[in-house]
Amino acid sequence: MTQKYLIPLTAVFLLFLVAYAGAGAGLGWFFGIVFPYLAVIAFLVGFVIKVMGWARSAVPFRIPTTCGQQKSLPWIKQNRIDNPDTASGVFIRMLLEIFLFRSLFRNTKAAFNRNASNRITYSWEIFLWVAALAFHYAFLVVLLRHFRFFTSPVPSCVQFLEALDGIVQLGLPGLFLSGVVLPAAVLFLLARRLFDQKVRYISQGSDYFPLFLILGIAVTGIFMRYFTKVDIVAIKEMTMGLVTLSPTIPDGVASLFYGHLFLVSILFAYFPASKLMHLGGVFLSPTRNMANNTRAKRHVNPWNYDVPIHTYEQYEDHFRDKMIEAGLPVEKKE
């Protein structure tokens, strides 16, 4: 059981060490140029293949999960968002789902208590939603902040985001909120997997690996910014080289950075083959992205085919005498 998380943890640690030591041993070109390019290609190609694969599969039936009152009689108030019958309703439902994790927000915890009353009690379970939201948005902010390393001059929106992220103005270099929230949220999600008995039971190595990987990325990043104070000018020269397709390996780039970059590259390469593809899948989920109007508007199944049925004529042939005797109408009297 422990190997479910020990192996991923060890793997992340080893991956870091490989890059850290490799860069020191003169393999900077591999970890700084070749692998990042391969990883980005793997990410793009893998992502596209996966999404195209989903898109290629048919949507034979319109089967949204309805979470509110349907549109029926004009005087009954419809829940236009949770049970949309129009494209605009679906759009709002999807926006809420994608940006606010609306379904997760509903989360309740049920517990059965074996006592005199034998009740099942329900409580609103908000922490998974909070942590999930914190994690995804902190990750997004961190990702967007990193555009500083891939643009010159740095666009004002990135600078604005940085200013916002550093609004607490604490310490020097200034503390980024995302740098606190991201690892905290990852640690919460990790703790949930390790200590919540049910979640622990359903967790696989492939659930722990991305968490450790992202934690590793965050920790190495934080280290470089706040503690070891790496040569940021050299790093930017390198990242600009990557993005302008004229890669160079400048002197003075810390081995720690290669470790960081390698873990990021691993994340990119691993992404399309993993559960992280929920990023793409959430847009395509047929129970959420379809309108509940199948009775009002015909939906066509692209592979619909004729099937043998038991016709009325066969039925009447079978039961004619009994039907006549019972006084039921028949097509043929004999």
Next chain:
Amino acid sequence: MADELTPDELLDKIDYATDSGNWLDTTKSVQIRPGMYCYAAKPESVETLGLPNARSWNPTEEDWKLPDNWQQIIHDGIKERLEKFRTFKIFMDVCVRCGACADKCHFFLGTGDPKNMPVLRAELLRSIYRNDFTTAGKILQKIPGGQRLGGNRPLTLDVLKEMWYYFFQCTECRRCSVFCPYGIDTAEITIMARELFNLLGLNIDWIATPVSNCYTTGNHLGIQPHAFKDMLDFFVEDIEDITGVDCTPNYQKKGADILFVTPSGDVFADPGTYTCQGYLILFKYLKEKYGLDVTWSTYASEGGNFGFFTSHETMKRLNAKMYYEAKRLGVKWILGGECGHMWRVIHQYMDTMNGPADFLEVPVNPITGTKFHNSASTKMVHITEFTADLIKHGKLELDKGRNANRIMTFHDSCNPARGMGLLDEPRYVINNVCDNFYEMPPNTIRENTFCCGSGAGLNAGENMELRMAGALPRATALKHVHEKYGVNTLGTICAIDRAALSTLCEYWVPEVEVAGIHELVGNALILPGEKERTEDLRMEPLPGCEEEE
């Protein structure tokens, strides 16, 4: 079996503590246990529709008499369905195992069996998918221990048996889907799994035999046309005794305004029979007052569709009768009775499968003039939509007092709630025929409603322990309103519910009775020319007419 297990013993068995091991290691130890599984499909029932591998077999025996190439059949079956159903493909790929669904399943809450967590139920199949259909899975196969890291596994006989056991412990209620951040719908996964089982002839008899009956005799219970008429005649006599009015219905009447289709359970078993009498009274009233002509059909005498629990194709074959008969009779549109999964099939599948219904008219209630725009294409209206419209326009004369002894709550059936959104229509009807209505706690009604524990073909007799365990969340909510408000009647709009909830009540909350909504309508509706009623449809004294001691 729960016949032998008292409620207290059943409650003592609930244990949410999972073992600390890897669930992948527990497959071999899964015991297909009496009380928890349904008997195997009889070969003759499988043969009726020409479905594969009809033979007699027993799930508890070692040899399931599978074809030699069964693994290949399942493999090809999965492959085909991944291409045909985007739901299936996405739901196999995107689960992050966040666990939000874990305690949403009535079977998990009632048994504590970790494999009844929706996520793990799906993982049983997903582990095969990952192993055999993904690049990562194929790479991990080559690394020692790799399969375990990804939670992947090859399809072995033990795995098949485990899947069979647990996919017949899911009632396709979709409650987990409400809470899933990606909308993963376990019902959809269960539907696929059951389709795959059917490729090997691994259906349960409680599904296969109703399917076979429905195909040839027109309804699940195999009631032949003359017997169907006899049963309704019997209700007509009862109603005449109670009201003094003859409510004889039309059968297969060509040129009638409306074809009415309802689950055959309502014709067959209490308390559904009282709901059926309610329909007869309503149609008589509409005929007398407004000249509306409604016809029944013995050929399309089944609203329910156990084909839905077999395969998409079987569902289509059974459902086809409704349009076929409507066309033959030349009615304007179809009215559907109170049923759960029947309405999921009608609402989300029927038009797509067997439409377009261009031989019917867009449903209009000729009495109120209301056009049912929400069924403009499928041309089938739910009876609570229909009745609510009549009441709203003041077209029904109702005496609520006749239901004054009923202190009501309402059980939203899974399919109308989460596959349709029919929530307020039945409540409106209840509130107009009855004065005392109390809702169960909000976590257990509307889109959060709990299954009766017997849906999706699991309302057999031999799996009673499973059913009563799955019924627990509904039962505790019911018990709550029973104790707090004195609720004595559980209203519902589903034929399976009427049977299953009655068993549930008897077991968990014996003081509560189950009633269909149109039973209450039938009691309240004042028929033209009726005598003074002293009894309700159950032939029990009406409030105020109790005999004095």
